[in-house]
Each structure stands twice: as structure tokens, then as C-alpha cells.
Amino acid sequence: MSAETGYGLNGSTAGSIDVVPPLDQWQFAPYLQWSMQNIESFLPVHQICRGERTTEFAQRPSDLGVLDVPHPWEDRSASFTEVMQATFTDGWMVSHRGAVVGEQYPGTLLPGGMHLLMSVSKSLTATTAGLLAASGELDLDAPVTAYVPELIGSGYDDALVRHLVDMRTGVRFSEEYLNEDAEVRLLEEAIGWAPKKHPEVPDSLLGFLATLGRKGAHGGPFEYKSCETDALGFVIQGAAGRHAADVMSERLWQPMGAEFDAHVGVDSVGAGMFDGGVSAAMRDLARFGHLFTDGGRALDGAQVLPEWWVADTFAGGPDSRDAFANALEPTLMPGGMYRNGFWFPGESGDVMLALGIHGQMIYVNRVTGVVGVKVSSWPTPQDAEKLFWTVRAFEVASWALNRGEI
Numbered sequence: 001m002s003a004e005t006g007y008g009l010n011g012s013t014a015g016s017i018d019v020v021p022p023l024d025q026w027q028f029a030p031y032l033q034w035s036m037q038n039i040e041s042f043l044p045v046h047q048i049c050r051g052e053r054t055t056e057f058a059q060r061p062s063d064l065g066v067l068d069v070p071h072p073w074e075d076r077s078a079s080f081t082e083v084m085q086a087t088f089t090d091g092w093m094v095s096h097r098g099a100v101v102g103e104q105y106p107g108t109l110l111p112g113g114m115h116l117l118m119s120v121s122k123s124l125t126a127t128t129a130g131l132l133a134a135s136g137e138l139d140l141d142a143p144v145t146a147y148v149p150e151l152i153g154s155g156y157d158d159a160l161v162r163h164l165v166d167m168r169t170g171v172r173f174s175e176e177y178l179n180e181d182a183e184v185r186l187l188e189e190a191i192g193w194a195p196k197k198h199p200e201v202p203d204s205l206l207g208f209l210a211t212l213g214r215k216g217a218h219g220g221p222f223e224y225k226s227c228e229t230d231a232l233g234f235v236i237q238g239a240a241g242r243h244a245a246d247v248m249s250e251r252l253w254q255p256m257g258a259e260f261d262a263h264v265g266v267d268s269v270g271a272g273m274f275d276g277g278v279s280a281a282m283r284d285l286a287r288f289g290h291l292f293t294d295g296g297r298a299l300d301g302a303q304v305l306p307e308w309w310v311a312d313t314f315a316g317g318p319d320s321r322d323a324f325a326n327a328l329e330p331t332l333m334p335g336g337m338y339r340n341g342f343w344f345p346g347e348s349g350d351v352m353l354a355l356g357i358h359g360q361m362i363y364v365n366r367v368t369g370v371v372g373v374k375v376s377s378w379p380t381p382q383d384a385e386k387l388f389w390t391v392r393a394f395e396v397a398s399w400a401l402n403r404g405e406i
Contacts, residue, residue: 033377036116046245048262055257055299058099062406072388083393087386096401097369114279115375118356121278122229126165126341130309131251138239147238155214164232170216173225177381191267205267221326226275233274255304258284289371313340357381363394368402
């Protein structure tokens with residue numbers, strides 16, 4: 001492809017298209033699948049570097065494709081393979097106690113290819129904050145503004161870092177993805193991911209966060225807001241004194257033995273968009289998920305996450321489930337909770353999910369030791385059927401593996 005168009009740069013792996021995606025259309029067909037795999041070709045990014053050590057999965061191929069997966073609410077079922085085919089899958093992978101039992105790339109994505117993670121980025125970012133808390137560099141019960149003084153006078157006054165990682169501030173922010181006037185879309189204008197249609201929107205992420213007001217008390221009901229994780233990225237930077245992407249590399253990506261570099265989208269001044277801007281290879285997402293099935297240990301046994309952080313994530317806080325039950329918007333996860341950047345879809349507390357729009361997912365079951373990863377290009381940002389049928393597919397695979405049936 002020509003350098004003039006920018007396609008094929010940086011080792012892109014997705015199929016080519018004929019024109020540069022317009023800034024207001026790259027998240028829609030016919031550009032979406034290519035964009036999700038080539039974000040660095042048309043938007044600026046900051047590397048999240050791997051280290052010299054790579055941890056290795058064992059290999060134990062199993063025939064997951066034949067498993068029967070019940071529909072989440074209708075009286076019908078489909079095979080595991082059919083569910084993956086019906087949900088715009090760019091790649092999927094399942095590991096069981098450190099062994100890969102299935103890995104497929106149905107489209108243009110190749111092993112090692114980058115894929116935009118959308119809000120799976122939040123789980124990586126919250127975990128990085130937990131690592132700083134473990135080292136004593138970050139106090140989760142300290143005010144956000146102690147680390148990000150630029151937010152003094154904003155809706156984040158008196159909010160605690162803990163409120164960010166659990167999505168419980170009282171900041172006013174709409175997550176309506178299909179409303180171009182919602183704050184979640186104005187944020188994209190601030191970072192340069194969308195054309196500037198609102199002249200009043202600042203030209204930087206931190207500048208935009210400083211304009212957000214407050215609508216209620218901090219520490220109240222769960223309310224999913226992407227701005228919280230962007231603020232957390234600046235907290236990480238303030239606590240560590242370095243770019244949050246470099247902190248993620250040093251404290252998480254390298255210690256877990258990532259196989260590939262990752263990267264995060266940045267604004268005009270280089271600040272990372274950690275609510276949804278991380279791109280990574282699928283195998284490294286599986287390495288990340290594995291940490292939570294083995295007490296924070298990497299595939300080679302190295303302790304990466306403190307055991308107390310893993311335990312806290314699964315246990316939740318004393319009122320995490322009440323806060324989730326009182327959520328201001330439907331969660332479709334009765335009895336669940338949100339803790340440390342992860343969704344818990346049921347009452348057991350043994351299964352957690354990292355989720356991103358357009359079908360990004362890490363499924364973690366600490367009882368069975370199964371991690372499922374899926375990267376996708378759903379045509380719409382949200383789709384309950386595709387989401388919960390994918391969860392069902394990983395659940396069926398998880399328990400079949402646990403019982404030794406495959």
C-alpha cells in the first residue's frame with residue numbers, strides 16, 4: 001500500500017481497504033474491523049513494551065468446537081464454533097491451567113497481531129493501580145486530586161482513588177455511545193479520535209476531565225463511566241512520576257512475561273487514553289487473565305500480582321454488590337458486582353469478566369482455571385445477545401474442561 005494512505009504501516013495484519021478511514025467513521029462498517037487491528041496506522045500511540053523474558057503456555061489442543069452452548073434466554077442452542085462465527089469474532093483463545101486448549105483467528109487477524117481492546121483496557125489499568133498500591137506508591141483511599149491537582153475544582157473534588165477503580169464517583173458523565181453529544185463521545189473529540197464538532201471541548205484529555213461536573217455523592221451506586229479510568233491513568237502517572245503506559249510495562253506487562261509489545265492511544269500532548277485505547281495481542285490477554293487463576297502468579301510461577309489484590313478483586317468490598325444492585329443503569333447481571341476494573345456476572349464471585357464494546361472479552365474462572373479471550377468487531381458497540389452467548393460459550397468450555405470431558 002502507498003505511504004500516502006498510511007495503510008500497511010507498522011506491520012498491519014488486517015485486510016486492506018481503499019481509502020483512509022474518515023475520523024468520524026473508523027468505528028463503523030466498512031472500516032471497523034481494519035481499524036480495530038491497525039489503530040497505530042492512523043492515530044498516535046505510546047508503546048507498552050514487553051521485556052526480555054516470555055512466559056510460555058503448554059499446548060493441549062481440545063475439540064471445543066463441538067460443545068453445545070444454550071442460548072442465554074431462548075430455548076435453542078448452537079455449537080461453540082457457531083457462537084464464535086455468529087459474533088463477529090476476529091480471534092478467540094481458551095487456556096486451562098496454563099495450557100492452550102484452543103486458539104483460532106477466523107479472519108484477518110494473525111497471532112501476535114494487535115487488536116484494540118476498548119474497555120478491557122480498564123481492567124489492565126486498574127490492575128496497574130493495584131500494583132502501585134502494593135508497592136506503597138499509591139493510596140487507594142487518598143483523594144484523586146492528591147495525585148492529579150489539575151482536577152481540583154472539578155467534579156472529582158473529594159473523590160477517592162478507590163471510587164475510580166470501582167466506578168463509584170458522583171461525576172456527571174453519559175456513556176451513551178450512539179449519542180454524539182454524550183460525554184463519552186466528547187471525550188473522543190478531546191483526544192483526537194473524532195472530529196471536533198463541539199468547539200468548547202478542550203484539546204486534551206486532562207483538560208476535558210477538568211470540565212466534568214458533579215451530580216451526586218461519591219461512593220454511591222455503581223455507574224459505569226469511562227472517564228473514571230482516564231482519571232485513574234493520570235493518578236498512576238502522578239503516583240509513579242512516569243507515563244502510565246511505562247508503569248504498566250514495568251509493573252505488569254514485563255513481569256507477566258508478555259510475548260508482544262502493546263500500545264495505548266494518546267492525545268495531542270501524549271497522555272494515554274486508558275479507558276479504551278490499549279491494543280494488545282490475544283495471547284498476552286490470556287497471560288493477564290491467568291494471573292487471576294493462580295494467585296497472581298505468571299505462567300512460570302513468578303509472583304506478579306500480590307495475592308491480597310487477587311483476593312480483594314474476587315471478594316469485592318463490603319458494599320460492592322449493593323452498589324451494583326442499585327446501579328443507575330441496567331447491568332443485566334443480577335447478583336453481580338464491579339470491582340477493581342472487572343465485572344462479576346453472578347453471585348458466586350468465581351467468574352469475572354473484562355469487557356469492551358464491539359465484543360472484546362477476557363473470561364476468568366478461578367475454580368476451573370480457565371481463561372477465555374475473544375476479540376471482535378461487532379457492528380454495534382453493545383449487543384446483549386452476542387455478549388451473553390459468548391459468556392455461555394466460555395462457561396460451557398470451562399466446566400467441560402474441568403470435568404475432563406474434552
